[in-house]
Amino acid sequence: MAASSATAPARASSADLTRDQLLELYYWMRLTRTLEERLVNLYRQTKVVGGLFRSLGQEACAVGSAYALRREDVLSPLIRNLGSMLVKGATPLEVLRQYMAKGDSPTRGRELNIHFGDVEDRNFVGQISHLGDMVPVMAGVTLSFRVRREPRVGLVYVGDGATSTGAFHEGINFAAVQRCPLVVIVENNRYAYSTPTDRQCAAERLADKAAGYGIPGVRGDGNDVVESYRLTREAVDRARAGGGPTLVELMTYRRKGHAEHDNQSYVPAGEIDRWARENDPLDRYSRVLGERHGVVAEELERIDTRVRDEVDRATDLAEASPPPEALDALAGVYADPPAMPVLWYREGIRSAVQAHERPASWGTHDG
Amino acid sequence: MAEVTYLEAIRQGLTEEMERDASVFCLGEDIGKYGGAFKVTEGLFDRFGADRVIDTPISETGFVGAAAGAAHMGLRPVCEMQFIDFVSCAYSILTNYVATARYRAFLPCPMVVRGPSGGYVRGGPFHSQNPEAAFLHTPGLKIVYPATAADARGLIKSAIRDDDCVLFFEHKYLYRRVKEELPQGDGVVPIGKARLAREGKDLSIITYAATVWKALEAAAELEREDGLSVEVLDLRSLLPLDDDAIVATVKKTNRVLIVHEDTVTGGIAGELTARINELAFEWLDAPVRRVAAHDVPLPYAPQLEDFVLPQTSDIVRAARWLAAY
Numbered sequence: 001m002a003a004s005s006a007t008a009p010a011r012a013s014s015a016d017l018t019r020d021q022l023l024e025l026y027y028w029m030r031l032t033r034t035l036e037e038r039l040v041n042l043y044r045q046t047k048v049v050g051g052l053f054r055s056l057g058q059e060a061c062a063v064g065s066a067y068a069l070r071r072e073d074v075l076s077p078l079i080r081n082l083g084s085m086l087v088k089g090a091t092p093l094e095v096l097r098q099y100m101a102k103g104d105s106p107t108r109g110r111e112l113n114i115h116f117g118d119v120e121d122r123n124f125v126g127q128i129s130h131l132g133d134m135v136p137v138m139a140g141v142t143l144s145f146r147v148r149r150e151p152r153v154g155l156v157y158v159g160d161g162a163t164s165t166g167a168f169h170e171g172i173n174f175a176a177v178q179r180c181p182l183v184v185i186v187e188n189n190r191y192a193y194s195t196p197t198d199r200q201c202a203a204e205r206l207a208d209k210a211a212g213y214g215i216p217g218v219r220g221d222g223n224d225v226v227e228s229y230r231l232t233r234e235a236v237d238r239a240r241a242g243g244g245p246t247l248v249e250l251m252t253y254r255r256k257g258h259a260e261h262d263n264q265s266y267v268p269a270g271e272i273d274r275w276a277r278e279n280d281p282l283d284r285y286s287r288v289l290g291e292r293h294g295v296v297a298e299e300l301e302r303i304d305t306r307v308r309d310e311v312d313r314a315t316d317l318a319e320a321s322p323p324p325e326a327l328d329a330l331a332g333v334y335a336d337p338p339a340m341p342v343l344w345y346r347e348g349i350r351s352a353v354q355a356h357e358r359p360a361s362w363g364t365h366d367g
Numbered sequence: 368m369a370e371v372t373y374l375e376a377i378r379q380g381l382t383e384e385m386e387r388d389a390s391v392f393c394l395g396e397d398i399g400k401y402g403g404a405f406k407v408t409e410g411l412f413d414r415f416g417a418d419r420v421i422d423t424p425i426s427e428t429g430f431v432g433a434a435a436g437a438a439h440m441g442l443r444p445v446c447e448m449q450f451i452d453f454v455s456c457a458y459s460i461l462t463n464y465v466a467t468a469r470y471r472a473f474l475p476c477p478m479v480v481r482g483p484s485g486g487y488v489r490g491g492p493f494h495s496q497n498p499e500a501a502f503l504h505t506p507g508l509k510i511v512y513p514a515t516a517a518d519a520r521g522l523i524k525s526a527i528r529d530d531d532c533v534l535f536f537e538h539k540y541l542y543r544r545v546k547e548e549l550p551q552g553d554g555v556v557p558i559g560k561a562r563l564a565r566e567g568k569d570l571s572i573i574t575y576a577a578t579v580w581k582a583l584e585a586a587a588e589l590e591r592e593d594g595l596s597v598e599v600l601d602l603r604s605l606l607p608l609d610d611d612a613i614v615a616t617v618k619k620t621n622r623v624l625i626v627h628e629d630t631v632t633g634g635i636a637g638e639l640t641a642r643i644n645e646l647a648f649e650w651l652d653a654p655v656r657r658v659a660a661h662d663v664p665l666p667y668a669p670q671l672e673d674f675v676l677p678q679t680s681d682i683v684r685a686a687r688w689l690a691a692y
Contacts, residue, residue, distance in 0.1 A: 111471045126472030136432025144440035147418040170429030333470050333506050335530035
């Protein structure tokens with residue numbers, strides 16, 4: 001598989017973006033990458049207690065597409081959309097606390113990695129692992145915008161793999177019939193875990209699925225941050241104007257395994273190196289900023305330093321965060337009752353539970 | 368006041384909630400102009416319009432997921448399953464997404480999934496199911512299953528007002544057979560509270576939905592023919608269960624028969640038996656026994672369906688065994 005855009009410079013113009021905004025796109029991409037690199041270190045130190053999911057090489061489509069939204073618009077990220085969440089207001093501190101299962105993490109230790117949301121203010125929805133399910137959910141989120149005549153838009157990400165699910169089909173079909181203001185982005189990163197896209201779907205272009213739902217489908221270079229922004233922005237504007245959903249397929253490449261443990265033995269030799277060498281979204285964009293917008297190396301270095309400092313500060317804070325209180329596990333299943341009862345054989349041993357808030361092994365509370 | 372059927376009571380509860388709260392809306396297959404396969408939503412489309420009574424594509428995952436998304440944004444959706452048998456198509460999104468939303472992401476998900484359930488209607492394997500036990504095992508969901516018209520109206524209101532997802536099972540055998548005057552006023556029935564359908568002192572039958580009526584028939588026969596005083600407890604809410612009411616009836620009669628229409632293995636009777644063991648073992652004078660459907664898919668022919676499902680005569684026979692123990 002060739003790196004489709006190879007060494008070609010980003011072909012999109014700066015769209016409607018100012019120089020400051022163009023630099024901001026660089027900042028979000030760099031923040032995504034640096035934060036993930038930090039997470040790798042913490043993972044190797046076993047401070048990340050679960051799996052680690054990278055978006056290396058996919059920062060442009062995540063950042064560029066999310067940048068097309070307004071604050072009041074709702075975004076539904078997937079596991080490779082750390083960049084999108086940062087753009088939408090998630091902080092490195094939240095992400096670090098979440099990966100390290102801290103008690104003051106956004107989910108108080110209930111969920112893993114970037115599975116968290118905020119629909120009160122920053123407007124992104126906590127995803128689940130069942131791929132495709134967020135499409136019907138976002139159809140409903142945007143249905144509420146339509147029936148209340150709110151000028152808001154929803155954006156939902158799926159991977160190439162999730163387009164095979166029934167939930168994707170049912171959700172996008174529902175949104176199309178109801179003309180919901182929804183943008184569906186297929187991040188085609190060529191692999192779903194180990195399965196290449198041609199074993200996932202016989203259609204050459206996933207964007208062509210749009211025709212079956214009677215909605216527009218477009219395809220673009222997901223490693224070009226400005227093109228990712230521009231194509232998403234067009235779809236967002238159409239949705240906001242009452243034009244219904246659009247399917248946007250952004251072509252990219254997953255340079256790391258499904259998760260950090262995956263050795264990528266299924267990838268043909270040389271493929272990853274070629275993408276890293278010829279089509280790295282940050283390298284490409286740095287060149288574009290220099291050649292087209294007169295951004296000098298020192299400007300980008302200043303951003304890189306700022307990002308490093310931010311991630312350092314967040315890491316210190318996250319490491320100092322407390323673990324969750326064990327009994328908090330029973331709270332908040334329902335609004336009413338507010339907590340589930342402690343089972344009889346655990347009653348009266350609160351002190352014992354507290355003493356072992358970091359279990360030493362699986363399946364036991366007291367080692 | 369005029370008598371109202373169980374089905375009309377559901378419609379009345381829905382209508383009253385939609386009038387009370389503009390955030391309540393319905394979605395499902397053929398529920399708009401057509402009024403639904405059983406006409407539960409008849410008239411609502413004309414009254415509330417296409418944005419509040421939404422005809423959906425045939426896509427249970429799609430519209431249950433959409434209901435969840437709308438609920439996150441502050442609406443209160445009521446999904447109709449054309450037959451509750453099709454709720455299994457939405458099992459994944461209900462158990463994985465909806466039921467966990469509050470816990471894992473602090474996402475409010477106030478929604479109702481309702482639909483015609485149950486057998487005794489010659490519906491065959493796919494229009495007669497009682498899948499409530501499949502959801503009993505999912506923290507985050509609530510389950511109600513009324514037997515009377517008053518409870519149907521009162522519980523649909525509570526379900527709509529609840530801040531979490533409530534599965535509202537309607538028994539289609541009762542839709543037009545049960546008819547009664549509804550209480551004045553709001554008539555809200557709280558979730559989690561059982562109803563004493565008949566008082567007695569010799570033996571308790573714990574049940575819900577259509578078999579409440581069979582248990583009452585059996586109780587009358589046992590009183591008439593055996594002089595037995597049989598108590599019938601209608602659970603109404605299956606998740607959460609009303610432990611207090613269950614324990615109270617056990618302590619009163621010391622003999623318990625659990626009756627449900629769902630198949631016996633893995634049915635709710637097993638959970639009830641375990642609770643009675645844990646909470647009131649010393650009060651039992653006899654083992655807890657169950658009358659439920661045989662473990663087969665529900666067949667169509669009357670001779671087969673009637674054999675598989677629990678009948679009044681089965682309840683009478685089991686109660687006599689318990690009383691004599």
